[in-house]
Amino acid sequence: MLRQGLLMARGLCQLMSNKLSDSLHRNIMKHLNGNTRSGYAWTSLQNIRAVTMSPWPFTPSQPRDYSLPNASWSSEMQRLYEHYNNMCEMETEGGKKIKGAWRRLPSYNRSLKYATGGQCLSKLLQGKARIFTRNIEEQGAGFEYVVFINKQEKTCVCVFQAGHLLEGPPGHVHGGAIATIIDSVTGTHATYLSGPVMTANLTINYRSPIPLGSVVLVHSSLDKTEGRKTFLSCQVTNTDGSKMHTEATGLFVSIGVGHLLGL
C-alpha cells in the first residue's frame, strides 16, 4: 500500500510538476522524501522538472494513435488531414526538413496511461476507464477526428468525421455529440495552452444541422486568459467554411494537483 501510494504521488508530481507552485511542489517532495525508508531513490525536484517541461505530455511513439488515417476516412477527411499535416513539417530549398507552424496532436483511448508519469496513476485511479470519444472500436462508426495546433497563433483546428452511431435527428449528428467534440477540442486546446484544466462553462449555439458521415472543421481560438481562467471561442463549419454549423464559447479553469482526487 505504501509503495502504491508513493508511486501514485510520484506519478502526479511528474505529470503536473510544471504547473505546480514551487512551494507546493517542495512540500510534496519533502513529504515523499520523508517516506522513503524502504530504499526508493526519489528523483530530485530539478530532475523531475527537467523531464516534464513539455507542455503536451504525450509522445507520438505509443500504442495505437487514433488521430492517424484509417480505412474509414473519406477522401475529404484524408485531403484535409494531408493539408494540415503538410504544414507540420516543411522542406527547405536544400531539402532539409524543418518544423512548420502546425503540430498534429497524437490521440489515445486512455487519458493517463500514456502520459509521462501517468501509468501507475492510470492503474490506481480507474484501470477500465477509456476516453469517451475514442471508445467505439468499429472504425468510422463514432468520432473520427484529428487535432492540429498552431502554437504561434494560439489556434487549433480539428478535422471531424461524424459516424453513424452519433445520430440525433434522422440522418444528422446528435447535439450532445457535437457538444462532445467541441468540449474535447477546446479542452485539448486549453490544456495545451494552460496545462491541466477542467471545463467550467460551455455555451453552444446550434446554427445548422450536421449530416451524418460528413466532414466538418472545428476551429478553436484563444480569446483571453485571466489568472486561472482560459477563455476560448469555437466554430464548427463545413470544410470550405461557407456554412456555419455551430458556435460556442468555453471557459476552462486550471486545476491543482489534488482536484481530481478530491483533496
Ligand SMILES: CCCCCCCCCCCCCCCC(=O)SCCNC(=O)CCNC(=O)[C@H](O)C(C)(C)COP(=O)(O)OP(=O)(O)OC[C@H]1O[C@@H](n2cnc3c(N)ncnc32)[C@H](O)[C@@H]1OP(=O)(O)O
Ligand atoms: C488532469 C491531467 C490531464 C492530463 C491529460 C490531458 C488530456 C487532455 C485532453 C482533454 C480533452 C477532454 C476535455 C474534456 C474536459 C471536460 O469535459 S472536464 C469535465 C466537465 N467539467 C467538470 O466536471 C468541472 C466541474 N467543476 C469543477 O470541478 C470546478 O467548479 C472548477 C471548474 C474546477 C472550478 O472550481 P475551483 O477550482 O474551485 O475554482 P473557483 O474558485 O470556483 O473558480 C475560479 C474562477 O473561475 C470562475 N468560474 C468557475 N466556474 C465558473 C462558471 N461555471 N462560469 C463562470 N465562471 C466560473 C470563478 O468565478 C473564479 O473566477 P475569479 O474569481 O478567479 O475571477
